[in-house]
Amino acid sequence: MKYFFLSYLFIGAIIVSAFGLRGSKSELPPIEVFDDMDHQAKLKYQAASEFFADGRGARLPVKGTVPMGFEIPAKPAADGEKPTRFAFTNGLSYYQTGKIGDFYGDGLPTEITSDPLVYNEAFIKRGEQRYGIHCAVCHGASGNGKGITSKFGIMTAFNFQQAGNTDPANAAAFRADGAIFDVITNGKGLMGGYGGNITLRDRWAIVAYIRALQQAAKDSGATLQ
Numbered sequence: 357m358k359y360f361f362l363s364y365l366f367i368g369a370i371i372v373s374a375f376g377l378r379g380s381k382s383e384l385p386p387i388e389v390f391d392d393m394d395h396q397a398k399l400k401y402q403a404a405s406e407f408f409a410d411g412r413g414a415r416l417p418v419k420g421t422v423p424m425g426f427e428i429p430a431k432p433a434a435d436g437e438k439p440t441r442f443a444f445t446n447g448l449s450y451y452q453t454g455k456i457g458d459f460y461g462d463g464l465p466t467e468i469t470s471d472p473l474v475y476n477e478a479f480i481k482r483g484e485q486r487y488g489i490h491c492a493v494c495h496g497a498s499g500n501g502k503g504i505t506s507k508f509g510i511m512t513a514f515n516f517q518q519a520g521n522t523d524p525a526n527a528a529a530f531r532a533d534g535a536i537f538d539v540i541t542n543g544k545g546l547m548g549g550y551g552g553n554i555t556l557r558d559r560w561a562i563v564a565y566i567r568a569l570q571q572a573a574k575d576s577g578a579t580l581q
């Protein structure tokens with residue numbers, strides 16, 4: 357009987373120590389009955405490490421690769437030379453947002469003077485290729501909103517060809533270049549944003565290609581699908 361009471365007390369003490377103090381605040385690190393994953397071998401930012409031969413914790417980019425957030429330069433960067441033009445940014449210019457102040461702009465931005473954006477074959481071809489990779493699954497290769505995903509009835513993507521959507525005079529349906537750019541960057545409604553995947557320049561190339569698709573649809577009289 358004595359042992360029964362003793363073990364009873366003992367179990368009671370364990371339960372109180374494990375659960376009874378929950379909610380009370382302490383500066384001390386929490387008691388860990390089992391080793392949590394808080395403690396494991398890891399490297400902290402900018403810290404040294406003996407694990408690597410060069411003694412640095414952080415690794416240098418692999419030779420010949422380009423870190424995310426930089427535009428792939430026209431030629432491979434030589435040793436020590438840095439690609440300088442940012443391809444993904446959070447700046448406020450028209451080139452980076454599609455907006456001029458509070459309004460969407462229309463037309464290609466002119467602020468990149470070193471390698472200006474112009475409607476030429478190479479730029480539109482680039483847009484075609486990127487559109488094929490990122491947009492056609494939902495919006496369809498022709499831009500009619502009937503990509504492969506439409507067959508599964510999950511969602512209806514925007515139809516770029518639909519009459520009205522191509523007409524700047526139709527304020528309710530027409531999307532200005534900057535508005536399309538913004539939708540690519542941030543998404544809208546059921547569509548997710550692609551700002552993290554598609555460089556600024558490629559987003560404008562896609563916009564240019566969408567205009568080409570719309571023109572083609574207009575010319576062939578296919579805009580009423």
Ligand code: HEC
Pocket residue numbers: 487490491492493494495505511512513514531535536539540544545546547548550562
């Ligand atoms: C996963 C499918 C999917 C992909 C991929 C996709 N979209 Fe969309 N998109 C949608 C859907 C769905 C809508 C309708 C959104 C809504 O109204 O809820 C839409 C709407 C739009 C709109 C109209 C938004 C508005 O103003 O109402 C534009 C412009 C657009 N997409 C452009 C693009 C471009 C350009 C790409 C490629 C970079 C792309 N989308 C990739 C599904 C997609």
